[in-house]
Amino acid sequence: MPHDHHDHLSPSGHPYRADDDTPLSYWQTMEIAVRELLVEKDITTAEEINAQIDAMDARSPAIGAAVVARAWCDPEFKIRLLADASAASREMGFDIGPMHLIALENTADTHNIVVCTLCSCYPRNLLGLPPDWYKSRAYRSRTVKEPRKVLSEFGVTLPDRMRIRVHDSTADMRYVVIPMRPKGTEDLSQDALAALVTRDSMIGTGIATAPTA
Amino acid sequence: MGTPALANEPLAVGTSVRIRTLMPPGHVRAPVYLRGKTGTIERAIAPFKNPEQLAYGLPAKEHMLYRVRFRAGDVWDKNAENPDDMIEAEIYAHWIEKMDQSHAA
Numbered sequence: 001m002p003h004d005h006h007d008h009l010s011p012s013g014h015p016y017r018a019d020d021d022t023p024l025s026y027w028q029t030m031e032i033a034v035r036e037l038l039v040e041k042d043i044t045t046a047e048e049i050n051a052q053i054d055a056m057d058a059r060s061p062a063i064g065a066a067v068v069a070r071a072w073c074d075p076e077f078k079i080r081l082l083a084d085a086s087a088a089s090r091e092m093g094f095d096i097g098p099m100h101l102i103a104l105e106n107t108a109d110t111h112n113i114v115v116c117t118l119c120s121c122y123p124r125n126l127l128g129l130p131p132d133w134y135k136s137r138a139y140r141s142r143t144v145k146e147p148r149k150v151l152s153e154f155g156v157t158l159p160d161r162m163r164i165r166v167h168d169s170t171a172d173m174r175y176v177v178i179p180m181r182p183k184g185t186e187d188l189s190q191d192a193l194a195a196l197v198t199r200d201s202m203i204g205t206g207i208a209t210a211p212t213a
Numbered sequence: 214m215g216t217p218a219l220a221n222e223p224l225a226v227g228t229s230v231r232i233r234t235l236m237p238p239g240h241v242r243a244p245v246y247l248r249g250k251t252g253t254i255e256r257a258i259a260p261f262k263n264p265e266q267l268a269y270g271l272p273a274k275e276h277m278l279y280r281v282r283f284r285a286g287d288v289w290d291k292n293a294e295n296p297d298d299m300i301e302a303e304i305y306a307h308w309i310e311k312m313d314q315s316h317a318a
């Protein structure tokens with residue numbers, strides 16, 4: 001049994017996480033059974049499974065940021081990205097798997113924001129794992145109903161004259177927002193521009209970072 | 214107003230549509246808050262196998278997948294933050310009714 005701390009903080013100030021001393025759930029047992037069977041029957045190997053986990057963990061918003069920065073610099077590429085974002089991402093050499101991707105462009109008149117009200121669909125191959133809040137019931141239920149309030153809590157306040165397009169990722173498509181290119185970035189390289197493209201700006205809960213003077 | 218027909222033919226961008234009001238159990242991808250609401254076709258995507266069958270390992274029929282655009286004011290009525298904001302969602306053809314042309318916006 002863990003020592004009973006009255007304040008639930010470790011000496012270093014972190015909250016304790018309870019040991020997982022509970023029995024396996026039905027689905028955990030099912031996952032282990034299926035995985036072990038697949039290995040025993042030589043359909044896959046433990047090495048292959050670990051390599052896939054490593055590949056999933058290696059995905060990060062830097063992939064999406066590179067795509068956005070290229071779209072800012074290369075108008076022909078942006079046209080291809082808006083027409084077929086999967087093909088345009090593959091053209092840059094990114095292995096996005098079978099993902100069906102749609103790119104949405106923010107403009108002076110329109111701000112795009114992405115949510116999955118039914119579960120937590122997210123363009124993982126382009127942005128890595130979703131943040132915890134993206135999967136929360138609060139974000140999922142509020143974003144379609146009060147997107148302006150949600151955005152203001154992320155520090156983004158939009159004037160009434162701007163239209164918001166909320167994209168509910170309900171089925172087979174995944175979405176990436178192309179944020180507006182910040183002012184004063186005309187002389188920056190594509191790599192330097194990519195560093196301004198945050199994960200949240202590609203979900204639509206943020207905007208691209210202004211360059212440091 | 215005539216009874217809306219299920220949209221069997223391809224729907225052009227801008228067509229006025231209504232999402233069906235059925236309440237079936239299972240892995241349904243048409244969100245409840247959009248059922249019975251009217252919007253317009255934003256784009257046709259492609260045919261996909263029906264997840265309502267696919268999720269249970271059943272033989273799945275292909276249905277056209279559309280993106281449908283709704284006005285926030287048409288979805289949330291007076292509770293909309295800004296009635297001219299938009300909500301767009303992917304909806305399969307078998308959830309879409311075409312609005313009577315004489316009543317379409």
